[in-house]
Amino acid sequence: MTTEEELKKTDSPAAEPEESSEPAGDTDGVLDKMAPNEHPNERDANEEAPMQFGYKRFVYAAYMAGAMAVAFLVAKIGHIGWYRLGQWKPDFGEPKDEIVYSIAAIAGVVVALYYWRRQSTRQYANEVAEELSKVTWPTKKEVWNSTTVVILTALFATVFFALMDQFWRFVTDKIYSF
Secondary structure, eight states: OOOHHHHHHHHSGGGSOOOOSSOTTOOSOHHHHSOTTOOHHHHHHHHTGGGTTTTHHHHHHHHHHHHHHHHHHHHHHHHHHHHHHHHHSGGGOSOOHHHHHHHHHHHHHHHHHHHHHOHHHHHHHHHHHHHHHTOOOOOHHHHHHHHHHHHHHHHHHHHHHHHHHHHHHHHHHHHHTO
């Protein structure tokens, strides 16, 4: 917890670094791309606009994907059930997709809303998404290097074991030919 004294120290003008007319470390030409009246901090805020949901966007996407998965499964089960029912009682006829898909969509939405309203499920989903947002993903170069190492190791192992197999076949043929 921060005390009032610590807050006053951070809010005082002496604690803030002085701003220069040109930000330090502009090596990639960001200032050249800016509009004349635009401040660098405003540009950063504008560039970050698509990321405004942060890790929560993954939570929303997970609930949407879950709803779609439930709807898909309910549609398949409903279609198969209606088809079997139509074979048993011909009065039902062929499955009507508009009815099956409507029921499936409603079931998907109901399941997603049910789990969204449960605090423990939503908290768990938020914690998982937050931890996944901390993951550092490999760069393209790292992936290529790792893939190359795996492929070369697999090729080397394949050639080595093929040669060893041929060698031991030769040895066992000599031993058993006596």
